[in-house]
Amino acid sequence: MIDLKALRENPDLYKEGARRKRIAVDIDRLLELDADRRAVMTEQESLRAEQKRIEKEIGPKLGQLMGRIKKASGEEKAALEAEAEQFRAAPTRLKEQIHELDSKITALDPELNELLLQVPLPPDEDVPVGASADENVQLRTWNPDSFDPAKSFADNRGFAPKSHIDLMHMHGMVDFERAVKLAGSRSYVLTGDGMRLHNAILRYAFDFITNRHEFRATSVPVIVREECMIGTGFFPAGHDQAYRVSETERGGTHDYYLTGTGEVGLMGLHQDEILDEAALPLKYATVSTCFRREAGAAGKDTAGLFRIHQFDKVEQVIICKADEHESRRWHQTMIGIVEELLQSLELPYRLLQCCTGDLGPKNADMIDIECWMPSRGDVDASGVPSGAYSETHSASRLYDFQCRRLNMRYKGESTGGKTVFCHSLNNTVAASPRILIPIIEMNQNEDGSITVPEALRPHMNGLERIG
RNA sequence: GGUGGGAUGGCGGAGUGGUUGAACGCGCCGGUCUUGAAAACCGGUAAACCCGUCAGGGUUUCGCGGGUUCGAAUCCCGCUCCCACCGCCA
Numbered sequence: 001m002i003d004l005k006a007l008r009e010n011p012d013l014y015k016e017g018a019r020r021k022r023i024a025v026d027i028d029r030l031l032e033l034d035a036d037r038r039a040v041m042t043e044q045e046s047l048r049a050e051q052k053r054i055e056k057e058i059g060p061k062l063g064q065l066m067g068r069i070k071k072a073s074g075e076e077k078a079a080l081e082a083e084a085e086q087f088r089a090a091p092t093r094l095k096e097q098i099h100e101l102d103s104k105i106t107a108l109d110p111e112l113n114e115l116l117l118q119v120p121l122p123p124d125e126d127v128p129v130g131a132s133a134d135e136n137v138q139l140r141t142w143n144p145d146s147f148d149p150a151k152s153f154a155d156n157r158g159f160a161p162k163s164h165i166d167l168m169h170m171h172g173m174v175d176f177e178r179a180v181k182l183a184g185s186r187s188y189v190l191t192g193d194g195m196r197l198h199n200a201i202l203r204y205a206f207d208f209i210t211n212r213h214e215f216r217a218t219s220v221p222v223i224v225r226e227e228c229m230i231g232t233g234f235f236p237a238g239h240d241q242a243y244r245v246s247e248t249e250r251g252g253t254h255d256y257y258l259t260g261t262g263e264v265g266l267m268g269l270h271q272d273e274i275l276d277e278a279a280l281p282l283k284y285a286t287v288s289t290c291f292r293r294e295a296g297a298a299g300k301d302t303a304g305l306f307r308i309h310q311f312d313k314v315e316q317v318i319i320c321k322a323d324e325h326e327s328r329r330w331h332q333t334m335i336g337i338v339e340e341l342l343q344s345l346e347l348p349y350r351l352l353q354c355c356t357g358d359l360g361p362k363n364a365d366m367i368d369i370e371c372w373m374p375s376r377g378d379v380d381a382s383g384v385p386s387g388a389y390s391e392t393h394s395a396s397r398l399y400d401f402q403c404r405r406l407n408m409r410y411k412g413e414s415t416g417g418k419t420v421f422c423h424s425l426n427n428t429v430a431a432s433p434r435i436l437i438p439i440i441e442m443n444q445n446e447d448g449s450i451t452v453p454e455a456l457r458p459h460m461n462g463l464e465r466i467g
Numbered sequence: 468g469g470u471g472g473g474a475u476g477g478c479g480g481a482g483u484g485g486u487u488g489a490a491c492g493c494g495c496c497g498g499u500c501u502u503g504a505a506a507a508c509c510g511g512u513a514a515a516c517c518c519g520u521c522a523g524g525g526u527u528u529c530g531c532g533g534g535u536u537c538g539a540a541u542c543c544c545g546c547u548c549c550c551a552c553c554g555c556c557a
Contacts (some may be wrong), residue, residue: 041517045526052526056486084537091537120470174552253547273479278493346493409514417496419514 001233001405002119004034006285015120019130020356023237031114036113037108044101051094058087065126117236120361121401130308132353137355143348143372144337146233152373160384160444163375164306164437168194170448171467173440174305185302186294186309190433194467196433197452198312200459205314205430206287208341215285215316218267222288223256226269231406233362233398234260240295240341241397251281258291262315263426270319270408274419277412281320281330287312304375305433306390314429319422321414322400327423330396334427336369343428344455348372348439350389362401367430369393371438392435 003174007014008031013033026336084415128137143149146156168174173194190198223245229235229409234242238260240320245256259265275282290313301307316337318330335351342349354366370389377388400421403409409419443451449467 040519041526045517048527051526051537058537088537095537276477418511 001116002121003400003404004116005033007031007119008034013122017327018120020123020127021361022119022131022357023118023120025120025362026402027113027119030112030119033108033112033115037112040101040104040108044098044105046413047094047098048147051091051098051340054091054094077464078088082370094248108109110449114236117230117405118360118361120397121364121404124364124397126353127359128353131357133354133358135355136358137353139351139353141348141350141369142343144343144346146346147348149201149348149372149373149387149389152384154384155299157446161374161387161441162448163304163385164440165375166292167440167444167450168449171450173197173466177398178432183309186307188305188308188433193460193463194433194436196437196460196463198467200452200456201430201432201435202314202458203459204310206339207284208313209285209316209337209429211282213337214363215283216282218266218269220262220269220286220288220448222259222262222265222291224264224268225254226257228264228271229257229379230257231271232267233405234264235404236237237361241293243291243293249287259288259427260290260440261285262313263292263317266315266317267319267402267406267408267424267426271406273408275319275408275410277321277410277414277420280410281318281326282424284317284319285314286316286317290431291442292338305437306376308433311431311433316427316429318425319403319408320425322412322420322423324399327397327399327425328374331365331395334425335369335395338369338395338427340427342369342371345439346451347442352391363396364399364401365397367395369395371435372442373438374441375437392431392438393428396425398424398426400424426452 002014007027011027011031013134018025018027031302059381125238128135130136143148148156162170165174172192173190175189175191179189182189197371207310209215215384226235229238232298239456242260245258247253248255258352262457265288266286290311292309294307294309295308300308320326320330339349349369349371351369352370354368368391371392372387373390374387375385376390377386379385400423402424403422408422408424410422411417411419439453439456440450444454445451445467449465450466452463459461
């Protein structure tokens, strides 16, 4: 959520931000509702002040009167009661007026809140303006000496690559047919060394982030309430992307949603808290199953392990002080951790600066990391794919957008006793099975065997080669 | 699923109709003392919103929503959540 006060003071910033992000939201209407609401509130508050003043004035008198009424009788009592009634009349009139204004506010609130939740965080000035992911900008690439992604896989290795699908079938690492029987399209069952490799990369990544980089190892719920989805900024925009567990249909008090990322659980941890500045930054890591409906992606990437409804992801989250430079610094740190991880696996990758149209509502800036995948890209006349970089990681910088919605604040020396909304950031550490695509395809040998990356061998019982 | 208990400020915990936005303790901040620190003592310490250029003024908030009342943390109704025990169970 954005700061309504800031929006009021500088609406053009937010209008331009929404425009750059290609998000339609009626900011003028929001400002109009806000102005109406404040006018009503101001009126109501002065009525309340008056009411309180009168209360204090007549309270003691009324108390006295009531005492006398108790003792009195007959005509005297009637007279006293009439007098008491007069005292009561003024505040009662005020009360009615206040009540009317209350219902005015109640009438304005739903639309105002709905619009407010829709206003995206403006992208940072240094984010390239663009309509969609096609206009993302490559920042830099990395590749091991042994592989140059500018050339084809065949030119690098001397043989045409097989896809992860073929390789995994060859070694009994996956069973798509039975998976589809169980759970429909975009499902998979990892088997044998497929499942072992999946666990190995997750374990390696989790140890990497929690041991080497000292992020706090944490488990999180993956089934959460709607408030948590709204608070983390995934709703309302991403409502169609999340699976809903409709408990209300069977008489429950709430519906639940399956989270699409561990970020939701990690960010939800401290909602409504006022943190001690000295405790910041909070650095968390989790590994969790992620669920995505992939609504609107029908027909896209249907084969293999690239775009699936359920996967497991090691995620890193940082909650830090509300300081742009600090946010930016942590963003780079989180990206650096992933680069270190990918380099240890010798996977070629590139960094992409996402353009404004690809940021989504909650990000000020987002850097995607794409690994080189031999089986992707255009296919040539002989049926060999060119290979292409494809997204495996996404590092977001959100400023206080999430923390404002989650009501997550901190207080300390630098805030001068005030409470301030924290900043938050998140980044993938490793998402599997998608990351298995480059791992398997890049480590294939001409005979179809797969060399297990050295870093993963300790988690594969020392296995050096599959097949 | 059954039965009972509870929800108060950063934390613990008082408070059952009228300066209670809230005792007391802890924590935190400042001061005295001290070479320094600790201890002790003294003082301070909720959040959000609105109006205002400032100074300042005002409103709301004791789980949430509604009601009674001149006046509600305190009384009434509804809801949500949490805890304990029993039952079932990975």
